[in-house]
Amino acid sequence: MIRIVTLEPYDPEDLAALSRTLYQAYGLGTEHAGSKPLPAEAESDDGRYDAAKILSEVEPIKTFADDKVLYLTSAPIRVKPGPLGEPPSWCYSIFGGDRAVLSTGRIPARGASESSIDAYRRRLARESIHAVGHLWELHHCYDPRCAMHPSWSPNLPENPEQNLCTFCRDKSERRIRMSKT
Template sequence: MIRVVTLDSFDEKQTAKLCQALYTAFGVGSEHSGQKEVPPGMSEPLDAEQLIKDIKGVRAYEDDKVLFITSRKLKERELPGGKAPTTGYALYNQNRAIITTHGHKDFEAAFKPIARNALQQIGHLWGLHHCLDPRCAMYPPWTPSFNTGEPSFCSFCREKSEQKLRLAKS
């Protein structure tokens, strides 16, 4: 099950549409599991890694994946080549990820890049790496064409995610 948890106020129809896109991509249940507050003391830009570790009280089973969504800016990450903007972050091969809609004025108009980002972060939770196919949601997000692609996987990444799902415990 993919549990979508909002950290800010989002339109229910938009959240349902995102859950449907996740269901279509992964073939497992996806539902909006409520809204949580950002822990006290965290200011914008939010530290994505710390934030997803600090949020408490999300009901989930062992193999559930939790995707947090915020409209707030996430702190840039320090990489060997310098700082990189953060639109999403996942605890690789674990169970929690976050995406931001910051920078998109209209959720509906920006649905494809937001959904593609969500697919990529959930893919990382199931152990998927970046892909060389520019049509795939696992294509690196820092490339100029990432935001123009469809929220879907190439056949290789789709099969890899299905394999991971079959091996899940529950």
């Protein structure tokens, strides 16, 4: 089961649409499991939140084996810089683990028009699929049409699709089948 935990208030319709999309993508039941406060310990000097600290400091929710928890926040997140600098990460997942955090701060504004809301929801769904994919041990994919393609890639289309490619879908299905308790 995939449990969505919000660290700030979100529109219930957006969450409902997100739950539907995640269910379609992984074939797993998805629900909004409540809201929790954003841990203040995770805030760094530059005003961003350390993604690893968010996951370690956030209040836990009740989960069962193989449950995956996705935390949503609009606060900008930061990750440890690498040898070539800090990658512009949209999310941070524990690879093969059970928790991931997604920052919606990089997603274009939701707006008020129908099209902008739709675009927001699509992008939110795409990034959520990406974050949960890492929890199922999916790697980044070179296919720009796949949801596992890096979110900052210059090859990513304007309105990226919210689907997995065949290879990633097969792999995720295999993982889910193997891990089902």
